[in-house]
Amino acid sequence: MTDLLLSRCGFREVFSTFSEVCCPNLSEWKGDFIRPSVFTMSREQVVVERARRAFQTGRSKPLDFRIQQLKKLQSFICERQKDITDALRRDLSKNEFVSELFETLVLEAELKLTISRLADWAAPRPVEKNLLTLTDEAYVKPEPLGLVLIIGPWNYPWALTLLPLVGAIAAGNAVVIKPSEISLNSSNVMEEYLPQYIDKDLYPVVTGGAAETQELLKQKFDHIFYTGSSSVGKLVMEAAARHLTPVTLELGGKSPCYIDKNCDITTACRRITWGKLTNCGQTCIAPDYVLCESVVQSRVLEEIKKSIKEFYTDNPKVSDDYGRIVSQRHFKRLMGLMEGSTVAFGGDVDESQLYIGPTVLEGVTSESRVMKEEIFGPLLPIITVDGVEEAIQFINDREKPLVLYVFSYDKKLIKRMLAETSSGALLANDCLVHFIDSALPFGGVGHSGMGRYRGRHSFDLLSNLRSCLIKQLHLERVNSMRYPPHNSRRLGWARFFLLTQISLRRLGYVLAMLAALSAFLVQKYLRQD
Structure with missing residues (x-):
């Protein structure tokens, strides 16, 4: 453990941190030796304690400092764009245009918005008064929560790790950043370069796998922000409960997509195909399965097939816009999900390249293996229903999804879907694009997650919205109604x-x-x- 600490953190850095954490009064140290018990702390504990002590200095709180750090984060994204895109190509076979469109561009927009609005968001917020507080000062004052842990995912390792970081910095917190070890190249770039731009003590990056994440979760934080699977989300919530730490869980689930038989089938299928196959289907808000009536099933299959050819040519394997599965384990999992279903078209695979071509499945029922878990890959099951009523029942029989998609000209049908179902979001006549509007709070409900973020919602989520009531020491006659003896x-x-x-x-x-x-x-x- 000693060797690990010295190699990863440096002797002087470790000694300084342990001196502050374990022995703030240096007079307690006897002689020119280091006590062996000091080195029982793990690397993760060292990082967490250093970040907490950095927060306690108060330097993360002034608005000027927060804006300075956000501008440095802007510089990081701009100046290290090539390193970021190279890492994404190695991790997920994303080309430079896809990387910018789906990863860094949304970060640039979030940073620009946050920097321009931060003074307004952080200002005290006056509230409505009643007769009892008419002469008092009443307002809500946002203040930092303290130390935040952000555990990022592998599918969008930059956008979905750094978007919550923007909100956490804006709110004045210290942050421990844990990128996913599955997107290893992105994780390494983040670890190497991010500390060169933003305060390395307030915003350290911790890399590693499950063991390192588990060690971090043993520590006490003031908020934990996790993006990933529901199975790991349960473990995060369980660990957080030991310290009564609030959590934001951005999970996922099986997001359904209902196609009304009277809508523009061509446009609907074009947008569904794009939403499903972006990042090779490895998107938490991708349409997971399609519900439609049997009379339009063949048309839906035909239009999806045409859209795949338009986007990725006759051979998606050689298309620079079509990605790859992130790992061997996920490749095998997806292959297993296809068992028992009929491939309408697609289904071509190359394990050596972790390639699974765009695949549409038919003959799928609620008992099919592909319907037992979130797909998170380029497989699209088509399930036939008798109409909107059966579609609503099918959706409500399952866990609440992260997003519900519905394609229809009929506004009454859309409003019925909205009224009779529950989901983190509802998007009509398109896919994915609700995420880019930072005015819309993004998040799940029930099994698909808890907590909402983006834009001001991120700032509020990661702030303590402190209620303040400043009364005066007069008008005691009015206040006497509360004092005993009561009558x-x-x-x-x-x-x-x-x-x-x-x-x-x-x-x-x-x-x-x-x-x-x-x-x-x-x-x-x-x-x-």
Whole structure:
């Protein structure tokens, strides 16, 4: 363990951190030796304690510092674009255009928005008053939570790891960043270069696999933000419960896609194909399966096939826009999911390249293996239903999805889907694009996750929205209604003050109108004189 600490952190760095953490009073140290017990702390503990102590200095709180760090993060993304795209090509076979479109461009937009709006978001927020607080100062003051742990995913290792980091920095927190070890090249680039741009003590990067993640989860944080599978999400939540740490879980699930038989089938299938096959299907909000009536099934299959050819040519394997499965384990998992279903078209594979071609499955039922878990790959099952009512029942019989897609001209049908189902989001007549609107809070419900982020929602999520009421030491007669001895008269006054509904905004308008009327009457009176 000692060798590991010295090699990863450096002797002086380790000694300095342990001196602060374990022995703040250096006079306790006897002689020029290091106690062996000091080195019982793991590397993860060292990093966490260093980050917490950096936060306790208060340097992450001033708005100028937060904006400076966000601008440095902007510089990192801009100046290291080539390193990022090279890593994504090695991890997921993403070309430079796809990398920028789906990874760094959304980060640039989030940073630009956050920097421009941060002063407004962080300002005290006045609240409505009632009769009892009419003369008081009442507001909500956002303040940092403290130390945040961000555990990133492998499918979009830059966007989905650094987007919550933007919100955490903006809110004034310290952050331990744990990128996924599955997207190893991206993880290594993040570890090597990010500390060269932003404060390395406040925002350290910890790399490694399950063992390192488990060690981090043993530590106490003030918030944990995890993006990944529901099975690991349960473990994260269980670990967080030991410290009563709040969590944000961005999970996923089986997002259904209903196609109304009377809609524009060609456009619908084009957008569904794009949404499904982006990143080779390895997207948490990808359409997981299609529900449609049997009378349009053959048309749906035909249009999806045409869209695949349009996007990726007759041979997607040689298309620079078509990715690969991230690992051997996920490749084998996807191959197993196809068992028992009929391949309508596609199904070509090359294990040596971790390639699975765009594949549409038919003859799929609720009992098919492919319907037992989130697919997270380029397989698209088609399930036939008798109409919207059966589709709604099919959806409601399963866990609540991260997003529900519906394609229809009929606004009443869309509103019925909205009213009779539950999901993290509903998107009509398109796929994926709701994620790019930072005004829409992104997140799941139930099995698909908890907590919402993007834009101001990230700032609020990772802030303590502190309620503040500043009263004056007068008007004691009004306050006496709450003091013993209690009687019916005091209760009557309490009922009046608590139950009387009054709009202070309207009251302000009335007072302004009365003031204007008074001024007018005074002017008129003076003229008469």
